[in-house]
Amino acid sequence: MKRLLEPEQLQEGVAKMAASINEMYGHQPLTIVGIMTGSVMLIADLVRLLEMPLRVGIVLASSYRNSTVAGKLEISTDWLLGVRGHHLLLVDDIFDTGHTLVEVTRQIRELEPASLRSAVLLRKRARCAVEEQPDFVAFDIPDEFVVGYGLDYRDEYRNLPYLGALEPEDLARHEERES
Numbered sequence: 756m757k758r759l760l761e762p763e764q765l766q767e768g769v770a771k772m773a774a775s776i777n778e779m780y781g782h783q784p785l786t787i788v789g790i791m792t793g794s795v796m797l798i799a800d801l802v803r804l805l806e807m808p809l810r811v812g813i814v815l816a817s818s819y820r821n822s823t824v825a826g827k828l829e830i831s832t833d834w835l836l837g838v839r840g841h842h843l844l845l846v847d848d849i850f851d852t853g854h855t856l857v858e859v860t861r862q863i864r865e866l867e868p869a870s871l872r873s874a875v876l877l878r879k880r881a882r883c884a885v886e887e888q889p890d891f892v893a894f895d896i897p898d899e900f901v902v903g904y905g906l907d908y909r910d911e912y913r914n915l916p917y918l919g920a921l922e923p924e925d926l927a928r929h930e931e932r933e934s
Contacts, residue, residue, distance in 0.1 A: 756902070756919040756920065757919060757922060758919050759919060762917055765876075765893075765917070766800065768876070769800045769804065769876070772801070773801055773804035777806050779890075784842065785808070785843075786809070786841045787801075787844050788814055788843055788845050789811070789813045790816050790848070790859060791814065793848030793913075796904045797905060798811065842870045843863065843872070845859060845863070845871065845872070847875045848876050850878040850889050851879050851883075853883050853884055853887060853888075854885060856889065873889040873891070874893075875891070876894065877893070877895075877901065877906075878894070878895050879895075880895055900921045901918055901919065901920050908929070
């Protein structure tokens with residue numbers, strides 16, 4: 756596995772993003788909506804750096820089912836029914852093609868929040884397939900399959916404190932183990 760971002764770099768990027776969010780919202784109450792499961796590390800680090808009154812919740816959105824290829828997107832937003840008139844910030848781990856963020860945003864807009872913005876740890880510009888872009892981005896990364904700091908491959912690697920890119924031999928080892 757190739758290392759792309761070390762723990763210190765990740766923390767620095769999250770801190771810069773938090774400073775931008777603090778500047779944008781000031782002391783207005785904000786509802787953080789984490790897109791699970793990959794954003795868990797980012798949310799934990801980010802909310803400790805935000806200065807406004809916060810509510811935190813999650814939505815489940817998943818399109819990768821034991822694969823590196825996206826499938827049909829499934830979203831669960833039940834807890835969000837009480838967000839009308841609130842400022843919302845969607846937080847996700849990675850902006851890859853952009854389809855997940857666009858679809859979650861579409862569904863949440865129907866709930867009539869006062870404002871809706873998005874923040875992502877990582878963005879892959881080369882894979883973007885939508886016009887909409889996140890409002891806050893910590894890092895632009897190359898088009899590689901990344902793991903660590905909350906991101907996984909087949910439910911492994913989320914606990915790595917750094918961001919790594921799986922190499923073809925890493926993927927082949929997984930295939931061999933599952934055969």
